[in-house]
Amino acid sequence: MSKIECNDVSIRYITGDLKAIGLKEYVMRKLTNNYHITEFWADRHVTFAIDEGDMLGIIGSNGAGKSTLLKAITGIMVPTGGSVTVHGKIAALLELSSGFDGQMTVRENTYLRGAMLGYTKQFLDDKYDEIIAFAELEDFQDYMFKQLSSGMKSRLAFSIACLVDPDILILDEVLSVGDGAFRKKSGDRMREILSGGKTGILVSHSVSQIREMCNKVLWLDHGNQIAFTDEVELYCDAYEEFLQTKKLPKTREDIEKLAKGWDVRTQNERKKKAEATAKRLQSIIEKGEADEALMAAVRIIRKNRPEILVDNYEELLEVE
Amino acid sequence: MASTIQRVITTLHERRFLFEQLVHRDFTQRYKRTVLGMAWSILSPLLQLFVMMLVFSQLFGRNIDHYVIYLFAGNINMSYYREATKNGMRSLNANANIITKINVPKYLFLLSREVQALFNFGLTILVFFFFCILDHIVFTPKMLLLVYPILCLTIMNIGIGMFLSAVFVFFRDTEYLYDIFLTLLNYLSAIFYTVDRFPVSAQRYFLLNPVYVIIKYWRTIVIDATIPSLQFHLLMAFYALGFLALGAYMYKKYNHQFLYFF
Numbered sequence: 001m002s003k004i005e006c007n008d009v010s011i012r013y014i015t016g017d018l019k020a021i022g023l024k025e026y027v028m029r030k031l032t033n034n035y036h037i038t039e040f041w042a043d044r045h046v047t048f049a050i051d052e053g054d055m056l057g058i059i060g061s062n063g064a065g066k067s068t069l070l071k072a073i074t075g076i077m078v079p080t081g082g083s084v085t086v087h088g089k090i091a092a093l094l095e096l097s098s099g100f101d102g103q104m105t106v107r108e109n110t111y112l113r114g115a116m117l118g119y120t121k122q123f124l125d126d127k128y129d130e131i132i133a134f135a136e137l138e139d140f141q142d143y144m145f146k147q148l149s150s151g152m153k154s155r156l157a158f159s160i161a162c163l164v165d166p167d168i169l170i171l172d173e174v175l176s177v178g179d180g181a182f183r184k185k186s187g188d189r190m191r192e193i194l195s196g197g198k199t200g201i202l203v204s205h206s207v208s209q210i211r212e213m214c215n216k217v218l219w220l221d222h223g224n225q226i227a228f229t230d231e232v233e234l235y236c237d238a239y240e241e242f243l244q245t246k247k248l249p250k251t252r253e254d255i256e257k258l259a260k261g262w263d264v265r266t267q268n269e270r271k272k273k274a275e276a277t278a279k280r281l282q283s284i285i286e287k288g289e290a291d292e293a294l295m296a297a298v299r300i301i302r303k304n305r306p307e308i309l310v311d312n313y314e315e316l317l318e319v320e
Numbered sequence: 321m322a323s324t325i326q327r328v329i330t331t332l333h334e335r336r337f338l339f340e341q342l343v344h345r346d347f348t349q350r351y352k353r354t355v356l357g358m359a360w361s362i363l364s365p366l367l368q369l370f371v372m373m374l375v376f377s378q379l380f381g382r383n384i385d386h387y388v389i390y391l392f393a394g395n396i397n398m399s400y401y402r403e404a405t406k407n408g409m410r411s412l413n414a415n416a417n418i419i420t421k422i423n424v425p426k427y428l429f430l431l432s433r434e435v436q437a438l439f440n441f442g443l444t445i446l447v448f449f450f451f452c453i454l455d456h457i458v459f460t461p462k463m464l465l466l467v468y469p470i471l472c473l474t475i476m477n478i479g480i481g482m483f484l485s486a487v488f489v490f491f492r493d494t495e496y497l498y499d500i501f502l503t504l505l506n507y508l509s510a511i512f513y514t515v516d517r518f519p520v521s522a523q524r525y526f527l528l529n530p531v532y533v534i535i536k537y538w539r540t541i542v543i544d545a546t547i548p549s550l551q552f553h554l555l556m557a558f559y560a561l562g563f564l565a566l567g568a569y570m571y572k573k574y575n576h577q578f579l580y581f582f
Contacts, residue, residue: 015580021491022491022494023487023493023494025493071420074422076421076422076423076579077579092422092423099417099421099422101348104345108348111341112342112344115335115337115338116424121337
């Protein structure tokens with residue numbers, strides 16, 4: 001049984017005149033036939049299924065429909081077409097700092113947020129100290145939420161969401177919270193949760209993060225599903241090449257071509273980088289005292305590539 | 321229908337803790353931020369009553385027994401209706417940033433506001449009974465029946481609140497239009513005058529106004545010390561359940577579209 005199953009999911013947004021016009025204006029525009037709304041498909045025919053222990057990475061440039069798809073999976077939105085089936089309790093980190101109340105204390109906000117995520121009072125009583133310790137807010141528990149710095153706010157939000165114990169974890173661009181130390185801590189925590197056999201979905205603009213953490217990839221572009229696959233490396237290569245060339249793949253060959261292209265590109269870049277490093281080192285050596293520099297160079301060669309040295313180089317060195 | 325009700329009850333049971341937290345938050349927002357806090361909930365209707373007494377007791381008061389109580393009964397019910405429905409109307413929009421990010425049953429936000437309005441109403445009822453003592457109203461066991469109009473008005477407020485909050489999501493000027501409506505309703509609810517001055521045929525039309533029906537029940541019990549007829553009870557139940565059904569219908573129908581309008 002799949003943990004999450006999306007079957008031909010399509011989601012339509014309606015935009016246009018409907019927002020921010022009042023009832024009076026609405027009636028008038030209807031009467032004068034001047035009422036226009038436009039449709040906008042955020043997702044079209046997205047189909048995939050993931051099982052327990054899977055970590056799905058969703059990739060795609062801005063406006064690809066990633067966040068909208070997550071809203072459908074978490075049940076915030078109902079898809080216009082198709083169906084979403086979810087088995088298990090979801091903890092979703094969509095946007096971290098929304099839903100807190102500035103006038104309430106850190107403690108009160110922790111319980112409020114925990115309650116929204118569906119946890120009981122008893123559970124939160126047990127976890128409260130851990131949450132506060134993880135967020136490093138021990139000295140601020142009775143401060144009003146609005147008095148916290150924005151870094152502290154997101155730390156609290158992150159701690160609440162990931163110290164609880166979900167079956168399914170959904171992360172939307174949240175692994176970049178707080179300062180360096182906290183970011184490392186939160187990354188470790190994520191990996192810990194995922195290695196415990198949880199199912200997860202990760203949306204990230206960092207392809208290397210996807211490569212590292214995911215075993216399946218869903219590629220969206222302007223709402224269309226380009227691919228759903230477990231060949232993470234191949235498709236991540238293709239995606240990164242696509243980001244450079246903006247050529248959307250249509251067939252399997254296209255994907256392979258893109259991945260190949262990325263391979264060549266990275267190799268070229270590596271070569272270029274190596275050349276640059278060599279140049280830099282050479283200039284350092286040349287700047288030094290001629291003899292010592294030469295000797296250092298010879299020693300390095302002796303160590304790494306002795307075969308290119310002639311037999312009598314040691315004598316040469318001594319003669320000099 | 322039955323399954324929906326059952327689902328709502330299960331949800332309420334499961335999300336009891338969230339509901340408590342929301343009520344707690346709404347109370348904090350409401351009372352902690354003002355210096356007067358809870359006292360204001362009592363002072364405000366008292367001030368209103370005081371002004372109305374000054375103005376109207378000369379005009380209408382002479383022919384009405386216990387005019388202060390008569391006024392007060394009208395006032396507190398109207399205030400409760402006004403506060404509950406207006407708070408309910410804003411409940412979805414005020415929590416838009418949560419609704420668009422976390423999957424929570426939306427009506428919890430509305431119900432939490434309703435709890436608060438009911439609590440406020442409770443405070444004013446206490447003051448009301450204090451005035452009853454001052455005005456030498458005889459306390460009878462019949463007064464226990466006041467639970468019925470309170471219950472009916474609360475159910476009705478929830479229904480109208482649901483309806484308005486859904487409309488408010490779509491049309492932001494609902495607030496102003498509803499304010500106008502409330503002013504009109506205030507004058508049509510016989511708060512400071514009696515309907516006796518109208519011809520009998522016209523008096524019947526007042527029964528179309530649910531708030532007036534509730535107020536009349538209070539006055540009949542407290543001032544006249546008589547129990548209204550069975551039909552009168554049924555009419556109140558009809559209004560309460562009818563508006564609840566209307567609100568629930570709006571929610572069920574448009575529930576999933578709210579998101580596009582925030």
